[in-house]
Amino acid sequence: MEYAVETISLTKVFSDWWGRDKVYAVEDLNLQVRYNEVFGLLGPNGSGKTTTLKMLLGLLYPTKGKTVVLGGDGADPKINARIGFLPEESYLYRYLNARETLDFYGRLFGLDRQVRKMRIEALLDMVGLTAVANRAVGTYSKGMARRIGLAQALINDPDLLILDEPTTGLDPIGTRQIKDLIKKLAERGKTILLCSHLLADVEDVCDRIAILYGGKTQAEGEVKELLQQTSKRQIVTDAISDGAVEKIKQIVQAEHADCEVTSPMDKLETFFVKTVAEAQRQATPTSGAFSTTQIGEFLAADKAQDSILDKLVSAPAGHESLSETPKTEKVAPVETSEPKPDEQLLGRLRTAEPATPEKQVDTSEVESLPDAAAGQEKIKKRVLDQLTGKPTSGDKDRESSDQGKAGDPGDA
Amino acid sequence: MRSIWAVAVNTIRQALRMKIAAIFVVLLLVLLPVLGFTTTGDGTLKGRLQTFVSYGLSLTSILLCLLTLVASVYTITSDIEQRQIFTVITKPIRRFELLFGKLLGVVLLDAGLLVLFCAIIYGITAYMPSFYAATEAERTEAANEFYTARANLVLPDLDVSKEAAEDYGKLKATGQLAQFYPGFSEKEILDQLTKRRRLEKRAAPAGHELLWEFENVRPLDPGERLFIRFKYDVSVNPPDSYVYSRWLVGDYRQIKYGTPIVTPIYEPPMRKDPIRTFREIEVPADAVAEDGYLAVAFLNVTLNNMVVIFPLEDGLEVLYKADTFTANFIRAALLILLRLIFLACLGILAASFLSFPVAMMFCLAIFVTANFSGFVLESFSYMSDSVYTVYSYTLKWVIWLLPQFDKFNPAKFLVPGRLLSWSLVARVAGLVVCVRGFLMLLLGLLIFSFREIARIVV
Numbered sequence: 001m002e003y004a005v006e007t008i009s010l011t012k013v014f015s016d017w018w019g020r021d022k023v024y025a026v027e028d029l030n031l032q033v034r035y036n037e038v039f040g041l042l043g044p045n046g047s048g049k050t051t052t053l054k055m056l057l058g059l060l061y062p063t064k065g066k067t068v069v070l071g072g073d074g075a076d077p078k079i080n081a082r083i084g085f086l087p088e089e090s091y092l093y094r095y096l097n098a099r100e101t102l103d104f105y106g107r108l109f110g111l112d113r114q115v116r117k118m119r120i121e122a123l124l125d126m127v128g129l130t131a132v133a134n135r136a137v138g139t140y141s142k143g144m145a146r147r148i149g150l151a152q153a154l155i156n157d158p159d160l161l162i163l164d165e166p167t168t169g170l171d172p173i174g175t176r177q178i179k180d181l182i183k184k185l186a187e188r189g190k191t192i193l194l195c196s197h198l199l200a201d202v203e204d205v206c207d208r209i210a211i212l213y214g215g216k217t218q219a220e221g222e223v224k225e226l227l228q229q230t231s232k233r234q235i236v237t238d239a240i241s242d243g244a245v246e247k248i249k250q251i252v253q254a255e256h257a258d259c260e261v262t263s264p265m266d267k268l269e270t271f272f273v274k275t276v277a278e279a280q281r282q283a284t285p286t287s288g289a290f291s292t293t294q295i296g297e298f299l300a301a302d303k304a305q306d307s308i309l310d311k312l313v314s315a316p317a318g319h320e321s322l323s324e325t326p327k328t329e330k331v332a333p334v335e336t337s338e339p340k341p342d343e344q345l346l347g348r349l350r351t352a353e354p355a356t357p358e359k360q361v362d363t364s365e366v367e368s369l370p371d372a373a374a375g376q377e378k379i380k381k382r383v384l385d386q387l388t389g390k391p392t393s394g395d396k397d398r399e400s401s402d403q404g405k406a407g408d409p410g411d412a
Numbered sequence: 413m414r415s416i417w418a419v420a421v422n423t424i425r426q427a428l429r430m431k432i433a434a435i436f437v438v439l440l441l442v443l444l445p446v447l448g449f450t451t452t453g454d455g456t457l458k459g460r461l462q463t464f465v466s467y468g469l470s471l472t473s474i475l476l477c478l479l480t481l482v483a484s485v486y487t488i489t490s491d492i493e494q495r496q497i498f499t500v501i502t503k504p505i506r507r508f509e510l511l512f513g514k515l516l517g518v519v520l521l522d523a524g525l526l527v528l529f530c531a532i533i534y535g536i537t538a539y540m541p542s543f544y545a546a547t548e549a550e551r552t553e554a555a556n557e558f559y560t561a562r563a564n565l566v567l568p569d570l571d572v573s574k575e576a577a578e579d580y581g582k583l584k585a586t587g588q589l590a591q592f593y594p595g596f597s598e599k600e601i602l603d604q605l606t607k608r609r610r611l612e613k614r615a616a617p618a619g620h621e622l623l624w625e626f627e628n629v630r631p632l633d634p635g636e637r638l639f640i641r642f643k644y645d646v647s648v649n650p651p652d653s654y655v656y657s658r659w660l661v662g663d664y665r666q667i668k669y670g671t672p673i674v675t676p677i678y679e680p681p682m683r684k685d686p687i688r689t690f691r692e693i694e695v696p697a698d699a700v701a702e703d704g705y706l707a708v709a710f711l712n713v714t715l716n717n718m719v720v721i722f723p724l725e726d727g728l729e730v731l732y733k734a735d736t737f738t739a740n741f742i743r744a745a746l747l748i749l750l751r752l753i754f755l756a757c758l759g760i761l762a763a764s765f766l767s768f769p770v771a772m773m774f775c776l777a778i779f780v781t782a783n784f785s786g787f788v789l790e791s792f793s794y795m796s797d798s799v800y801t802v803y804s805y806t807l808k809w810v811i812w813l814l815p816q817f818d819k820f821n822p823a824k825f826l827v828p829g830r831l832l833s834w835s836l837v838a839r840v841a842g843l844v845v846c847v848r849g850f851l852m853l854l855l856g857l858l859i860f861s862f863r864e865i866a867r868i869v870v
Contacts, residue, residue, distance in 0.1 A: 057502045059866035077504035085502045091495040095429035107418030108503040152499060172484065 004070060004160050004191040005033035011064035025051040027215040033193050038186045040206035041195040048215040049195040053164055088150025088165050094138025098129050098148050102155055109156040119298050121150040141206045142169035157299050161192045169202050179205050179213050188299060188393035349357055350369055395411055415505040419513025424521050427483045435664040436479040440529050443470055448536040461540055461558045466823045468533045473748045480752045481775045484759030489768040497865055508857045513575045515756055530745040549656040563734035563831040565626045571586050572609035579605045615721040616712040629706045631697040631732040639691040639731040640708055648721035654684050656715045660700045664707030697732055724801050734831045743832045744822035754815055757849040761856035782814045836863040
């Protein structure tokens with residue numbers, strides 16, 4: 001269970017009709033994707049990226065070697081229940097509308113009606129298709145289909161998300177949103193294996209990458225390590241006077257190094273997003289998708305937490321008094337991104353520590369509860385604690401700042 | 413289970429929304445009433461009813477069979493070709509569950525449509541007498557011969573193979589084989605001898621009688637009537653082509669053992685019937701003993717001066733109303749449903765390894781063969797010995813795997829108002845669905861489970 005995804009000398013040979021070997025699509029591939037990491041599989045067309053993903057999920061059988069996904073076989077339903085998969089194109093049933101599509105996939109995961117309903121609405125809102133949710137998916141544009149495809153991959157709140165070129169067909173804003181979403185999901189403890197040839201996308205979101213060519217790994221490592229030019233330095237300053245620039249140049253020349261001074265350019269993407277955001281503020285009508293970029297609340301950082309959340313939502317009329325139910329609902333939206341603990345976790349994972357400290361913290365918290373009341377009360381309290389973060393002194397401040405973040409569209 | 417149901421619902425949605433079912437539904441909704449108003453048959457009410465039911469049921473059956481094949485093959489092959497299957501089987505559903513879901517969806521769709529169309533056919537047959545303002549005589553005839561479910565008891569074929577073999581032995585010992593049967597094979601000679609022996613058991617020389625005993629006769633109501641339907645063959649044609657006869661119908665054991673007469677024994681007056689023509693004797697149904705025993709005796713009166721023979725296939729049968737038309741109709745619909753289930757299994761098998769056009773051709777070939785399998789099987793039995801041996805070890809098994817649709821055609825029972833018994837429905841269910849359908853489904857599941865789904869074969 002050291003890696004979320006591992007391939008061991010994975011090989012796929014496509015043979016022709018007579019059984020003669022024809023194409024080595026993947027050859028002796030050894031990949032390791034760690035838990036809670038965004039891993040990018042890069043490569044030109046036909047380099048074996050999609051073939052690798054298909055072998056991970058049991059859609060193709062390896063000629064040689066094996067794959068381990070979440071500690072098991074990627075074709076095993078128990079493992080499948082924890083995976084979200086977006087294929088290279090959103091293959092959808094054209095005759096279903098968005099809601100029916102998500103409901104169908106939700107049923108395949110055996111989700112209860114109430115849970116399905118809650119998640120479908122959250123996901124539709126997240127991918128910005130609420131307004132067109134009752135239209136047949138067959139009438140959607142490619143970008144809209146991509147969004148619904150992504151939504152279906154998230155309906156089970158997966159631990160591992162396998163995305164095959166998630167941003168193809170999306171406009172720059174959609175691309176930006178997907179990238180932000182991937183980051184947020186990673187913050188929530190998901191492992192993401194992403195496969196693309198759009199380098200800008202990968203560069204922005206991935207922790208580690210592997211470059212495939214001809215079915216073999218050509219390079220692998222952390223993005224920063226691979227891209228950082230250790231032979232050069234860059235200094236970014238506010239607008240300073242020409243005199244100051246001259247002084248700096250002199251210092252650099254004293255070190256016998258070259259120096260170039262320019263004004264940095266905005267990325268076209270940033271400019272585009274800014275422009276469209278401005279148009280949106282002026283409420284220019286559009287027939288396309290409109291996303292709130294609000295991440296689905298059920299996409300929890302921790303599996304156990306999520307299932308309890310679902311239980312609370314799905315069974316509001318238990319033996320608990322009704323007055324307490326709104327309390328959970330009111331608190332639930334607060335459960336948004338919590339950068340601090342997650343970054344700690346990320347940091348630990350980068351230093352290859354297999355432990356998952358979050359869970360340990362949880363149990364200690366539950367055990368240290370002052371009064372062990374009824375079981376239901378205990379669970380609820382634990383969830384509330386988790387949602388609002390650690391019950392420390394700075395708790396209140398953090399909560400309010402989180403709320404502000406979640407509501408701010410500029411965050412995206 | 414939930415995922416199977418989800419797939420089933422999706423399959424039904426697909427068939428309805430992709431308008432696969434729509435074409436068949438519209439066609440039937442238009443054609444059935446048109447048939448109801450245009451069929452005339454022989455001009456009588458019974459004729460109209462028979463023609464309508466025959467055409468109506470056959471049309472419904474054939475169109476639903478085609479729909480089943482198209483729907484079951486399409487739902488799987490389109491998933492594979494349009495690759496929705498990538499997002500489906502990577503969810504926690506096993507491949508066999510996916511196929512079960514598809515099967516369930518197609519069968520449920522079939523069942524729903526079958527109920528709809530059978531209700532239409534039933535409604536039209538029920539109101540047909542009022543539409544045509546039929547006369548009282550026509551209504552009685554229809555009630556007796558159409559709106560009924562008559563069971564028929566036929567004479568059993570006795571086992572005479574031993575006697576036939578003895579005859580053959582005698583002929584061979586005396587060297588008469590070549591004289592009587594020049595150029596015949598042993599099998600052909602034995603067939604002829606067997607037939608002769610069988611006819612002997614159904615022949616009565618002048619002044620002799622024949623007695624047949626039937627068991628398990630269960631008329632629906634003792635107040636109804638029994639019909640003895642027969643046809644004569646004779647050794648020498650009488651000058652006026654008529655046969656004189658006396659009949660006894662009832663519990664013969666009362667006479668045999670001399671017990672007091674409890675169930676009435678009927679003795680119609682001396683009859684005069686033409687030869688080689690179907691005739692019916694009508695007797696009250698209370699002639700049947702309480703334990704379901706009934707005897708029919710025929711006396712060839714000396715007046716005739718010739719041997720009277722009841723032909724092998726249809727020489728004599730006893731008919732009685734055993735159930736209502738409605739119950740019979742429901743069973744006929746069930747028979748169609750069983751056929752559809754089999755075809756759905758066949759479609760799934762074909763789609764598990766073939767693309768849409770190829771799978772459709774494969775299914776249609778089997779469907780057509782199944783419709784004529786009785787004819788095919790029969791034609792093979794006239795082959796020479798050497799070919800027959802090869803056939804019996806190869807093709808025979810393949811053809812056995814196909815159901816005999818022509819043998820279990822529901823119209824064959826409803827048109828003459830014959831009883832379609834539960835036991836026959838159960839037998840068809842067992843043979844067609846449980847054995848053959850299940851075998852095909854199992855094979856399909858196996859192929860599909862081990863198939864590389866994402867593999868593109870060109």
